[in-house]
Every structure is written in C-alpha cells, then in structure tokens.
Amino acid sequence: MSEAAAATVGSQKGILGWIERTGNKLPDPVFLFFWLIAGLMTVSILASLAGWSAVHPTEIDETTGVATVITAASLISAENIQRLWVEMPQTFTHFHPLGYVLVVMLGAGVAERAGLFGTAMRAGVRGAPVSLLTPIVVLVGMMGNLAADAAYVVLIPLAGIIFHAAGRHPIAGIAASFAGVSGGFSANLLPGQLDALLFGITEAAVETVFGDFTANIAGNWYFIAAMVVVFIPVIWYVTDRMIEPRLGKWNPAMAGSAAPEEASDRDLTAEESKGLKLAGLAALFVIGLWLAFTLGPGTPLINEDATPEARLTPFYQSLVAGFFLLFLLTGWAYGKAAGTITDHRSLVKMMSESMxxxxxxxxxxxxxxxxxAMFAWSNLGLILAVHGADALSASGLPAWALLAAIILLSGVLNLFIGSASAKWALLAPVMVPMLMLLGISPEMSTAAYRVGDSATNIITPLMVYFPLILIFCQRWQKDFGIGSLAATMLPYSIGLMVVGIALAIGWVVLDVPLGPGASVFIEVPGQVSAPVATPPAS
Incomplete structure (x- = not known):
C-alpha cells in the first residue's frame, strides 16, 4: 500500500475506523482457532463438571427403548487426550473440505496459470455496448469467482480502463466489478471451488451430530444462479444512478503517479482466440462425458437399486471430480493453443504451483x-444444537425469520473475520445441526450463510483485497482513501443485503429446491423416535 493510502487507513475514524482497529486486534485466523480450542477446552471442563446434557435426537437404547442422553465430555479426559495425539493425522486428512478443495484446485490452478480465466474475462468485457457495460462487467465478475484471485487481479483494474475508454468514470467501473466479484462472491451460474469448500465444512458439521452424511456440492446451484439474477440489477442501478453521478466527471489531473494503462486492454491474439474455442470444445466434451455416465449404458453415476431420493447420490458425489476434469481439460486446451502450455511438464508444474x-x-x-473435531468430542455441539433448537421452536419464529437472522449475523461477523471458510467453520458446528432439528436442511443453512458473507465483503477494510482495490482506485484518483472506498461500496452492500434476505425469505416461503436433490426443508432427525425420549413411567 502507498504511504498516502497507509496514512488514510491509519487516520480512519467513525464506525469504519472502529471496525478496522477491532479487527486488527484479532489474531490471524489460524491462531484464532487455536485460541478458540483453548477456550473450548475450558468450557468443556466446566460443562462436564456442571453435568450439561441433552437427549440425542436420533439414538435410542435398543434394550430399554429410551433415547440416549448425551453429556458434556471434558477435553482433558484421558480418552480425549489420547484421541487428540493418536488421531491427529487422521483428524487433519479426514477434514472434508481439504480433499474437496485440493481436487478442484488441481484443475482450476491449470486453467488460471494457462491464462484461460484472464483471457475469458477480458473477452467477456471488451467491446461491450456502453449501455450494457455495467451489467456485463458485473456478470463477468461473478463468473470470475471460479477463477479465485484472477478476478481481483485481472478484471477489476481492467474494468476501470474499459469504463474510461467508454467515456465513463473509471472508479465507477472498479466499484461495479468489485461489487460483482466480491459482493457477489457466492453468486454464480456454476458451482465451483467455494461450493466444495463450504459444503465440506457443512458435511463435517452434520456428521458431528447425526453421523454419516455426504455433501452435494451442487446443493446451492439454483440458489446461487438466482443470486446472479437478482444481484445484477441492484449493482447496475447503484453504479449508474448513485455512484457514477456522485463521482462526477473524471478529471485526468486527479490521476495518481502509476499509469492506469498498465493493465492491458489489448485485442485478443489469434492464439488466444483459438484457445478459447478449444476450451469451449473441451468443456462440451466433459459435459457430454458426464451425461453419458449418468444416462448412458450401465448408468455408473446412478444407483438403480436405491430409493428415488438417493438414486442420484453417485452423480452428486462425482461433481468434485467433474469440476477438476472440466478445469483441467479446458485449461490444457487453451494453454496448448495460446502457447502457455508447451508440454506435459509445464502442465504438471502448474498443478504443483496451484498446490x-x-x-x-x-x-x-x-x-x-x-x-x-474437538467440538464434536466434547458433545457441546449436540447439546447446544438441541437446546438451541428447543428455544427457537418455543419462540415461534418462522423459518424465514431464523434464516434472515443468520444472514445478518454472518454479515456482521464478516466485518471482523474475512475468511469465508474460517467463519463457516466457527458457525456451522452449532448452526447446521440446530436448524436441522427445526427441519431446515443443511443446504439452506449454507445458502443463508453465503448471502450474509458476500454482502459485507466490500465494506470491511479487513477483506484481504481491500488495500489492492484502494490502490487500483488511487491510480485514477490519487486522494481516494479507504473512507472513500468504503463510502462508495456501502450502497452496494446495503442493496445486496436487502435483496439477498428477500431472496432467501422468498425461497423458504415458496419452498423452491436449492439445487438438484436439495430442498429447503427436511424431515426432523429423530422426529419419529421423539415419544420415547423420556423413560416409561413404570
């Protein structure tokens, strides 16, 4: 960050300054978890001594017919200390998000390093009609989330150049693309890396209470596609009717010392154009392959012997591998044509670098x-989920109100902890089982979290790319400070939060599927066995 930017950050006052100072006092998310583990151990000891307990919603003693009572377990008991040290490698390697993310990133890393993502984003926004420039930039930004960091590094500065070339204020282009990439962080027409990451955590959270559960990374597909549809008009309106008029006409004398033209807006080369065409053919090949596996002879991705609800389980489980192959083959096809991949060794090198x-x-x-894992060993997740579900059920709040509250909680927490996975790993162990006990599916819990997490990304100085976006803006306006950026992005954040909550409420009220095989509501676990939760009077 430049000295001017650093000074602006340091002198920030008001609510943004308080958020920044408070958030900066928090440890790195890695050490935050270690501190939370220490606190968890203390709570587990006190809970064990106090005899905290809850009736397990699904387990029944076969001998007595009485539901099992789960009591809080101390994490310093001999059993749990042994489990911690003996099972440490297994605890790490069996963490569901780990495998999901590693597999998807092996392919996505090739597509990113070969230049496919960057070229596709440039091709998507170049030559766009001026009247449709904003929505196209926003849509490409949302789709660019499949490219992870590339969307921030390539598209956002490029949007400023394209807006400037169209005679519009360049910072309006940066703001619109930032809102699309980061404010619409979960909005996409396709599931991707984020789905694999979040649903891996969701899967682990369900299993801490209810045992085996297989996450479907397409479980929010319809919902995140709908987010694209409702978010684009909001960002379009805010950009064209609020932000750009407020910015006024751009004055070249206001530009910073770094030349904005550093980001390339050149025409695509013949090799790049050929690469995009071949990547498209590779994508069609992968899609056709999966259709053949699902609908063709033998139907390897359909369990013909399962119940109707479970027949497509192998297909859902295969999607992680499907996205790996999709990104790998499209990246390879593009790279061979564009010259960024010369042989198999460069391909392996890209995969290694992505790791x-x-x-x-x-x-x-x-x-x-x-x-x-330790949260599960202590039984505190189950106890809090059961009693929390009882309290929420007694409150009489409808499902949509509970989910709206979760969205707001996620948005506020996002101001202090930037990592989407870190926040969900904190919230999911209690939130997901608790809502399941109220009949709300894990997929709906995950969707609600994603709405809140996305909406406030663009207004917190603790977001990892916030300083970079500030520098992009200062190339065009040297006195543009962190307060200026936060004030510019605040209308987007409010708009996205409002329509995101409205979308979630409408989804719940109408009970629309969240994705293939994923509904808003589920049968309450243990509902059938609830009458035997109390021992017989005899």
Whole structure:
C-alpha cells in the first residue's frame, strides 16, 4: 500500500475506523482457532463438571427403548487426550473440505496459470455496448469467482480502463466489478471451488451430530444462479444512478503517479482466440462425458437399486471430480493453443504451483479441523444444537425469520473475520445441526450463510483485497482513501443485503429446491423416535 493510502487507513475514524482497529486486534485466523480450542477446552471442563446434557435426537437404547442422553465430555479426559495425539493425522486428512478443495484446485490452478480465466474475462468485457457495460462487467465478475484471485487481479483494474475508454468514470467501473466479484462472491451460474469448500465444512458439521452424511456440492446451484439474477440489477442501478453521478466527471489531473494503462486492454491474439474455442470444445466434451455416465449404458453415476431420493447420490458425489476434469481439460486446451502450455511438464508444474498457493489454506485447515473435531468430542455441539433448537421452536419464529437472522449475523461477523471458510467453520458446528432439528436442511443453512458473507465483503477494510482495490482506485484518483472506498461500496452492500434476505425469505416461503436433490426443508432427525425420549413411567 502507498504511504498516502497507509496514512488514510491509519487516520480512519467513525464506525469504519472502529471496525478496522477491532479487527486488527484479532489474531490471524489460524491462531484464532487455536485460541478458540483453548477456550473450548475450558468450557468443556466446566460443562462436564456442571453435568450439561441433552437427549440425542436420533439414538435410542435398543434394550430399554429410551433415547440416549448425551453429556458434556471434558477435553482433558484421558480418552480425549489420547484421541487428540493418536488421531491427529487422521483428524487433519479426514477434514472434508481439504480433499474437496485440493481436487478442484488441481484443475482450476491449470486453467488460471494457462491464462484461460484472464483471457475469458477480458473477452467477456471488451467491446461491450456502453449501455450494457455495467451489467456485463458485473456478470463477468461473478463468473470470475471460479477463477479465485484472477478476478481481483485481472478484471477489476481492467474494468476501470474499459469504463474510461467508454467515456465513463473509471472508479465507477472498479466499484461495479468489485461489487460483482466480491459482493457477489457466492453468486454464480456454476458451482465451483467455494461450493466444495463450504459444503465440506457443512458435511463435517452434520456428521458431528447425526453421523454419516455426504455433501452435494451442487446443493446451492439454483440458489446461487438466482443470486446472479437478482444481484445484477441492484449493482447496475447503484453504479449508474448513485455512484457514477456522485463521482462526477473524471478529471485526468486527479490521476495518481502509476499509469492506469498498465493493465492491458489489448485485442485478443489469434492464439488466444483459438484457445478459447478449444476450451469451449473441451468443456462440451466433459459435459457430454458426464451425461453419458449418468444416462448412458450401465448408468455408473446412478444407483438403480436405491430409493428415488438417493438414486442420484453417485452423480452428486462425482461433481468434485467433474469440476477438476472440466478445469483441467479446458485449461490444457487453451494453454496448448495460446502457447502457455508447451508440454506435459509445464502442465504438471502448474498443478504443483496451484498446490503451493494453498499452503496457507492447509495450515488453516489443520487448525479448523481440530477445532471442529474437538467440538464434536466434547458433545457441546449436540447439546447446544438441541437446546438451541428447543428455544427457537418455543419462540415461534418462522423459518424465514431464523434464516434472515443468520444472514445478518454472518454479515456482521464478516466485518471482523474475512475468511469465508474460517467463519463457516466457527458457525456451522452449532448452526447446521440446530436448524436441522427445526427441519431446515443443511443446504439452506449454507445458502443463508453465503448471502450474509458476500454482502459485507466490500465494506470491511479487513477483506484481504481491500488495500489492492484502494490502490487500483488511487491510480485514477490519487486522494481516494479507504473512507472513500468504503463510502462508495456501502450502497452496494446495503442493496445486496436487502435483496439477498428477500431472496432467501422468498425461497423458504415458496419452498423452491436449492439445487438438484436439495430442498429447503427436511424431515426432523429423530422426529419419529421423539415419544420415547423420556423413560416409561413404570
């Protein structure tokens, strides 16, 4: 960050300054989990001594016919200490999000490093009609989330150049693309890396209470596609009717020392155009392959012997591998045509580098995996979920109100903890089982969290790319500070939060499927066995 930007950040006052100062006092998310584990151990000891307990919603003693009572377990008991040290490798490697993310990123890393994602985003926004420039930039930004960091690094500065070339204020282009990429972080027409990450955590949260559960990473597909449809008009309106008029006409004298033209707006080369065509053919090949596996002879991705509800389970479970192959083959096809992949060794190198980029995530996953596992060992997740569900049920609040509250909670928490996976790993162990006990599916809980997490990304100075966006803006307006950026993005955040909550409420009220095989409501676990939760009077 430049000295001017740093000074602006340091002098920030008001609510944004308080958020920044408070958030900066929090430890790194890795150490945050270690501190939470220490606190969890203390609570588990006190809960065990106090005799905290709850009736398990699904387990019944076969001998007595009485539902099992689960009591809080101390994490410093001999059994749990042994489990911690003996099962440490297993606790880490069996953390569901880890495998999901590693597999998808092996393919996505190739597509990103080969240049497919960057070229596709450039091709998507170049030459767009001026009247449709904003929605096209926003849509490409949302789709660019499949490219992870590339959307921030490539599209956002490019949007400023394209708006400037169209005679519009460049910072309006940066704001619109930032809102699309980060404010619409979960909005997409396709599931991707984020779905694999979040549903891995959701799967682990369900299993801490209810045992085996297989996450469907397409479980929010329809919902996140709907987010695209409702978010684009909001960002379009805010950009064209609120932000750009407020910015006024851009004055070249206001530009910073760094030349904005550093980001390339050149025409696509013949090799790049050919690469995009071949990547499209590769994508069609992968889609056709999965259709053949699902509908063709033998139907390997359909369990013909299962109940109707479970017949497509193998298909859902295969989607992680499907996205790996999709990204790998499209990236390879593009790279061979564009010259960024020369042989199989460069392909392997790209895959290796994508794993290197996940080094920090691996450290975070190690800490998060142990927090989630130890939370399960203490039985506190089940106890809090059961009693929390009882309290919420007694409150009489409808499902839509509960989910709206979760969205707001996620949005507020996002102001202080930027990592989407870290926040969900904190919330999911209690929230997901608790809502399941109220008949709300894990997929709906995950969808509600995603709405809140996305909406406030663009107004917190703790968001990892916030300083980078500030620098992009200062290329065009040297006195543009962190307060200016936060004030510019605040209308987007409010708009996205309002329509996101409205979308979630409408989804619940209408009971629309969230994705293939994923509904809003589920049968309450243990509902059938509830009458035997109390021992017979005799």
């Amino acid at each position: 290197a980029d996940l080094a920090y995530y691996l450290v975070l996953a190690f800490a998060a995996a142990h927090f989630v």
